[in-house]
C-alpha cells in the first residue's frame with residue numbers, strides 16, 4: 001500500500017454533476033409569423049426595406065443591411081436547388097435510410113435558402129438549379145415546423 | 161488620461177419579460193439608436209464587441225445570431241465576451257490604447273425571462289465544489305449580507321436607505337423597471353425573502369439591451385460631438401472560492417478604482433450593486449464620501465439586465481456628464497457571485 005491513500009485510489013477521471021434547467025423559449029416576433037403560417041400550410045417570408053431582399057424563414061433583420069425586416073411576403077412552395085449533398089452516413093434514430101439527398105432550397109422570390117430533403121428522384125439525377133416543388137404531409141399532421149413539408153420533388157419534366 | 165471619448169449610449173426600456181422578441185429584435189433598435197445619436201455610420205466603426213450569455217435565454221449560439229443585427233456586410237471585425245458588456249468595452253478600451261482601432265461599437269443584451277435566473281447563475285460557480293450544490297445567486301448574496309450585518313459593516317436601516325435612494329433616483333429614468341417610491345416604514349414592514357434579504361434588497365430580473373459608441377477625442381471634436389472622456393479603466397478579480405474571501409470587503413474594486421484614476425473630486429458614482437448591501441460595501445471599499453451622488457440612474461436595484469447592467473452604469477454616467485449634471489464621475493461594473501469581479505471606469509467632462 002502507498003502511504004498516500006489518494007494515490008492508491010488512483011486519479012479521479014470523471015465526476016457527475018447533473019443540472020437541469022427549464023426554459024420557456026421564445027422564437028422571436030418574425031419567426032412567429034412564419035410558424036403560424038406554416039401551421040396553415042402557407043410560406044411567409046419578410047422583406048428588407050433597404051435592399052428588398054426576401055428572407056424565409058426570417059429572424060427579424062436583414063443581416064446584410066442591419067435593419068429590421070418589414071412586410072410579410074407570401075411565397076409559393078416552388079423553388080430551385082441552390083446546393084445539395086448526398087448523405088451516406090446513417091443518423092441514429094432517423095427513420096430516413098441513407099443514401100439520401102439534403103439540399104438548400106431557394107423558393108421562387110426568396111433571397112436565402114433553407115435545408116430540406118429531396119425525394120421522388122434518383123440521387124444521381126439531382127442537379128444544381130433543378131426546379132423543385134414541396135410535397136406536403138396530410139393537413140391533419142401539420143404543426144409549427146418545416147417538416148410539414150415531407151420533401152421537395154423535381155417539377156415534372158425537369159429531370160432527364 | 162486617455163484620448164478615448166464616449167460619444168453615444170442607448171438603452172432599451174428594462175422590462176421583466178420582453179415577450180417573444182429574439183436577440184436580434186432586442187439588439188437592433190439600440191444599435192441603430194446609438195449610431196444615429198452620434199452620426200457615425202456602420203462603416204465608420206473599426207470594431208464591434210458584445211457581451212452576452214446564451215444560458216440566460218437557453219438558446220445556443222444566440223450571441224452569433226445577434227450579429228444579424230449589425231449589418232455585417234462588407235465583413236466587419238467583431239468579438240464577444242461571455243460577460244457583462246462592460247468587459248466588452250474594456251476589450252475595446254485596450255485595443256484603443258494599443259492603437260489597433262480608433263472607434264468601436266459595444267453592445268450587451270440579456271433575456272433572462274425564459275429561465276430561472278438565480279439557478280442559471282449557479283453555472284458560473286467553480287465546477288467541482290460549488291456548482292454541484294447549485295446554490296442560487298440570491299442565497300449567496302444573502303450570505304454576504306449576513307456577514308456585513310454581523311460584522312457591523314451595515315445596518316438594516318442603511319440597506320433600506322439604499323432601496324429608497326434607488327427608487328427616488330429611478331423616477332427620473334424612464335427606462336427603469338422599478339420606480340415606485342418606498343418609505344423606511346414600508347421596508348421595515350416587508351417580510352424576509354431569503355434572510356436577511358428582503359425582495360426589495362434584490363435587483364429585479366430584467367430583459368433588455370444597450371449599446372455604446374467610443375472614438376478618439378480628436379474625431380469627436382472634428383465631428384462636433386459632445387462626449388465624456390475616459391480617464392481610465394481597470395478590473396480586478398477576487399478568488400473564485402467564496403470561502404477564501406472576506407465577503408465584507410472588496411479589495412478588487414478598491415485596486416481597480418485606484419488604477420483607473422480614482423480621485424477626490426468625483427461627484428457621482430454609478431455602482432453596479434444588484435443587492436442593497438453591496439452598494440454599501442462598494443461605497444466603503446472605494447472610500448466614496450457622503451457627498452457623492454450614488455446611482456443617479458436608479459442603479460441595478462431599479463433594473464438589472466444581465467450582461468448589460470455593467471455597461472449601463474458606464475453609459476448612464478457618461479450620459480449624466482453629457483447632460484452637464486457632473487464634471488467627474490465613477491462607473492463600476494460587477495460580474496460573478498458576491499461582487500467577484502469588479503471593473504471601474506473614471507469619466508470626466510470634456
Ligand SMILES: [Zn+2]
Nearest residue numbers: 048051062065
Ligand atoms: Zn437588406
